[in-house]
Amino acid sequence: MKSVKLAFYARLALILHALILTLLLMHFGKTVIIPLFFALLISFALLPVCRQLERWGLHRGLSAAISVMLFVILIGSFIDVLSHQVVNFTHNLPELQKRFSESLVDVRQWLLNTYHIDYQQQTDYLRKSTSGLQSTAMSSLGATFIGVAEVFILTIFFLIFTFFMLYHRRLFKRFVTALFPQEEMPKVEEVLASARKMINRYIIGLLTEMFILILLLVSTLAILGIKYALLISVMAALLNVIPYLGIYTAMTISMFITFANGEPSQAMTVGIVFIVAHFLDANVILPRVVGGNVKLNPLITIIAVLTGKLVWGIPGMFLFIPLAAIIRIISEKVDSLQPWAILMGEEK
Known part of the structure; x- marks a missing residue:
C-alpha cells in the first residue's frame, strides 16, 4: 500500500488530537492506570531480585511473591520509622498545648492594648468564626476516611499487579514483540532494555535526591542549633517523595516539633x-539528579511534573517523569519522532 504524506499542519492537527485523547483517557482511567503504572515501575526494579531467586532454583511464582514481600517489608520499615517519629512527637503535645495557650494569651492581650477589643468581644468573634467548623470537620473526616480506604484498596491491587507482571513477564514480552515485524526486533529489544535501565536509574535518582536533601537539612539545622535535626531531616526526605506537597507537610510538622x-x-x-x-x-536537585538519570533536560522534567499533576494529581507528579523518559527512548528509535527525542533530551 502506498503511503500518503500529509502536510505539516495536517500532521500537527492529528498529533494534537491524539495527544488530547490520550490525556483524557489517562485522566478518566486513572483508577486503573495509576496502579498499573506503579506496578510496572516496581516490577522493573524488582526484576533483578526475582531473576536471582529463580537462578537459585525457586519457582517463578514463588520468586515473584518473595520479591513483592521484600518490597512490602521495605516500605513497612519506612512506615514503622515514621510512626515512631509520630509517637515521639505526641510525647511533646502537653508542652505544645501549654505554649499555644501562652501565645494565645499574649495575642489576646495585644489585641486589647492595640485595638481595644476586650476579651468578651474576642470570644464572641471566635465563636462566630468557628460555628461552622464542626460540620466542616465531620465532612472532611468522612472524605479522609473514604480517601484512606481507596488508597488501601488501590495498594492491594498495585501489589497484585506487580506480582503478575513479574510472573508473566515473558508473556508480556512476547506480546510486545509480536506487535512488530521481525526486522524491527533489534530496535524493540533495545527499547525494552533501555526502558528497564532507565527506570532503575530513576529509582536510584530518587534515593540520591533523598540522601542529598537529608545532608542539606541536617547540616543546616544542626548548625542553627535545632533539636531533632536528624529526625526532622529524615522525615522531610521521606515525605519529599510526594513532589511539592510533601516538603510543605514536613515543614509544618517540623515547625510544630x-x-x-x-x-x-x-x-x-x-x-x-x-x-x-x-x-x-525543585530547581536544582530534582531536575539534575532525577532528571539527569532519566536523561531529560530540566525544562521537560518540570513540564512533566506539572502535566502529571494536571492529569493524575499527586501520583502523576511522580509518574510522569519516567513516562516522559520512556517516550524519549521510543522517539530515539523511530525516525519520524527523533526531533522530539532531541527536544526532550539533554543538550550535548
Whole structure:
C-alpha cells in the first residue's frame, strides 16, 4: 500500500488530537492506570531480585511473591520509622498545648492594648468564626476516611499487579514483540532494555535526591542549633517523595516539633530553611539528579511534573517523569519522532 504524506499542519492537527485523547483517557482511567503504572515501575526494579531467586532454583511464582514481600517489608520499615517519629512527637503535645495557650494569651492581650477589643468581644468573634467548623470537620473526616480506604484498596491491587507482571513477564514480552515485524526486533529489544535501565536509574535518582536533601537539612539545622535535626531531616526526605506537597507537610510538622521543644523564632527559622531547601530541590536537585538519570533536560522534567499533576494529581507528579523518559527512548528509535527525542533530551 502506498503511503500518503500529509502536510505539516495536517500532521500537527492529528498529533494534537491524539495527544488530547490520550490525556483524557489517562485522566478518566486513572483508577486503573495509576496502579498499573506503579506496578510496572516496581516490577522493573524488582526484576533483578526475582531473576536471582529463580537462578537459585525457586519457582517463578514463588520468586515473584518473595520479591513483592521484600518490597512490602521495605516500605513497612519506612512506615514503622515514621510512626515512631509520630509517637515521639505526641510525647511533646502537653508542652505544645501549654505554649499555644501562652501565645494565645499574649495575642489576646495585644489585641486589647492595640485595638481595644476586650476579651468578651474576642470570644464572641471566635465563636462566630468557628460555628461552622464542626460540620466542616465531620465532612472532611468522612472524605479522609473514604480517601484512606481507596488508597488501601488501590495498594492491594498495585501489589497484585506487580506480582503478575513479574510472573508473566515473558508473556508480556512476547506480546510486545509480536506487535512488530521481525526486522524491527533489534530496535524493540533495545527499547525494552533501555526502558528497564532507565527506570532503575530513576529509582536510584530518587534515593540520591533523598540522601542529598537529608545532608542539606541536617547540616543546616544542626548548625542553627535545632533539636531533632536528624529526625526532622529524615522525615522531610521521606515525605519529599510526594513532589511539592510533601516538603510543605514536613515543614509544618517540623515547625510544630521545634515549637514544642524550643522558641517560636526557631520554628520560624525551620520554616525558612525548608522553603530554601524546597527551592533548591525543585530547581536544582530534582531536575539534575532525577532528571539527569532519566536523561531529560530540566525544562521537560518540570513540564512533566506539572502535566502529571494536571492529569493524575499527586501520583502523576511522580509518574510522569519516567513516562516522559520512556517516550524519549521510543522517539530515539523511530525516525519520524527523533526531533522530539532531541527536544526532550539533554543538550550535548
